[in-house]
Every structure is written in C-alpha cells, then in structure tokens.
Amino acid sequence: MNEEKCEYCTGHDSKRKPLMKNSTGNYLVILNSCNYLEDSVVGNSVEYSLFGEKIRFCPMCGRPLTDRDIITEMITARKQEIKKGVNNHE
C-alpha cells in the first residue's frame, strides 16, 4: 500500500463533504471533528436522526479513526462497568 493520504480522514474536518444528502438538499449527514455523525435535523426532532452516532472507521477509506479515541472509549466503558458494580453493592 502506498502512503496516499485520504482527504476525508486526514484533512481538516471543515473540508469534509456531507456523507449523504437528500435531493432537495435540506437534509444532510456530516462527520464532525470528533468523528461523530451529525445531521441537519439536530436534536430529537425526528426518529431517524443520526446525531451523535460515533464513527469508528473512515467512511471513505476504511481506516480506523484515531486509536486514542478507541482507548478513551474503552476507558469510559470500563468506568461505567465499575460504577455499575459499585451501585450493585449498595
């Protein structure tokens, strides 16, 4: 494999194109700088909102997105487990 960089996951997030949009252009889905999905219907206004879904792989090249994020996620999950365990003993 060559070292060709994927614009999508290595470039600045402001250069990311919408992942999808509808024909009228009033609904679109983007990947934000923290690798979470955002869509143009922010909030809980619609059932199909993808807002806040975490993306683990670049949708364009398939590269795993930052190990650091994955580690943070693991730590968060572990903390929640510990918290749950503590609560169970109350």
Ligand SMILES: [Zn+2]
């Ligand atoms: Zn990529």
